[in-house]
Amino acid sequence: MRKTILISALLLLVSGIPLTAQxxxxxxxxxxxxxxxxxxxxxxxxxxxxxxxxxxxxxVQQGSWDGVQLDGLTVAAAxxxxxxxxxxxxxxxxxxxxxxxxxAANAAQRQxxxxxAQHEGGRLVENIARVEYVPVILDMPQDxxxxxxxxxxxxxxxxxxxxxxxxxxxCGNETNFYPPLxxxxxxxxxxxxTDEFQGDGLDSQWSTHGRRSAYLASFSEGGAIVAGTSExxxxxxxxx
Numbered sequence: 001m002r003k004t005i006l007i008s009a010l011l012l013l014v015s016g017i018p019l020t021a022q023x024x025x026x027x028x029x030x031x032x033x034x035x036x037x038x039x040x041x042x043x044x045x046x047x048x049x050x051x052x053x054x055x056x057x058x059x060v061q062q063g064s065w066d067g068v069q070l071d072g073l074t075v076a077a078a079x080x081x082x083x084x085x086x087x088x089x090x091x092x093x094x095x096x097x098x099x100x101x102x103x104a105a106n107a108a109q110r111q112x113x114x115x116x117a118q119h120e121g122g123r124l125v126e127n128i129a130r131v132e133y134v135p136v137i138l139d140m141p142q143d144x145x146x147x148x149x150x151x152x153x154x155x156x157x158x159x160x161x162x163x164x165x166x167x168x169x170x171c172g173n174e175t176n177f178y179p180p181l182x183x184x185x186x187x188x189x190x191x192x193x194t195d196e197f198q199g200d201g202l203d204s205q206w207s208t209h210g211r212r213s214a215y216l217a218s219f220s221e222g223g224a225i226v227a228g229t230s231e232x233x234x235x236x237x238x239x240x
Contacts (some may be wrong), residue, residue: 023068024063027140027221028184029151031057031159032085036055036178037212039188052092053206054181055159055197057151058120058219059138065119068112074136075113076100076153077125080202086178093205097125098201100153103133120182120219122205130201132156144188144216156199161190161214181209184217 034051057076064070076096084091101113110133118125134154141148147163180187192214196207 008227013217013231017057022065022221024060024065024222025145025218025220026058026060026063026137026154028058028180028182028217028219029138029140029149029159029161029214030054031161031192031195031211032178032181032215033195033206033208033211033213034084034178035212036215037164037174037176045163051086051178052081053202053204054079054081054085054124055151055157055195056181057138057153057159058117059140060116063098063221065112067117068108068191070105070109070112073102073109073113074116074138075102076151076157077117078119078157078199078202079121079124080122080198080204085181091121094127095124096127096129096131096200096202097121098130098197098215099125099128100132100134100136100156100199102136104135119221122182124181130199132199140216144186144218147188147190147216147240149190149214149216157197158194159214160194161193161216162178163190164212180215180217182219184215184219187215187217188217193225221238 032054055078057074059074060070062071076212079095081092081095085092085148099114099117101110109159115117133157136153139150147161151159176189192211194209195213198205
């Protein structure tokens with residue numbers, strides 16, 4: 001097995017295709033325009049009517065992407081889909097996304113953060129309508145189950161959460177009906193006291209409060225991938 005991997009790596013190097021090690025871990029938050037901790041009867045009533053918008057963010061605690069160190073940097077995405085995200089009977093794609101990239105990053109780090117968000121977000125952030133460079137801060141508890149977190153992306157977007165409590169059990173049959181939108185570890189559902197996006201690029205802005213719509217989690221990637229090429233999206237500075 002080891003011999004096969006070494007031979008494959010050598011063939012890639014000889015062919016001129018670069019191998020890039022991706023070793024990274026950090027914090028993740030999301031909130032969307034529908035309850036994720038909800039009873040099935042409520043979810044069925046909202047499917048097709050809500051849940052097509054979302055905010056997501058990744059804060060890198062440690063690691064690199066495409067060979068670029070990203071410790072302490074954050075990237076967020078606002079997404080508008082065509083149908084309820086997570087509904088097995090809906091057709092949410094193609095979706096549109098606005099990326100909010102930490103303005104503390106240098107040019108190489110900005111491109112690496114965009115690549116990271118597209119890798120982690122998959123089809124959600126496949127179509128980037130706009131990229132903004134703003135201060136992006138994600139303050140997460142060491143244990144996501146504590147439920148308190150704050151995401152701020154300049155004046156463009158924000159999520160503020162609290163843990164679930166007994167007042168959030170409306171009918172008693174609630175569960176994590178919708179899984180997180182991306183591949184994460186140790187996801188904990190929470191109440192979004194604030195979930196808002198006030199930026200351009202999606203033909204939609206929103207500000208909601210008190211919805212059981214958030215997940216707090218961690219994310220990680222490890223191993224080596226073949227570095228690809230992609231067309232750069234249009235960039236927009238400022239945004240505040």
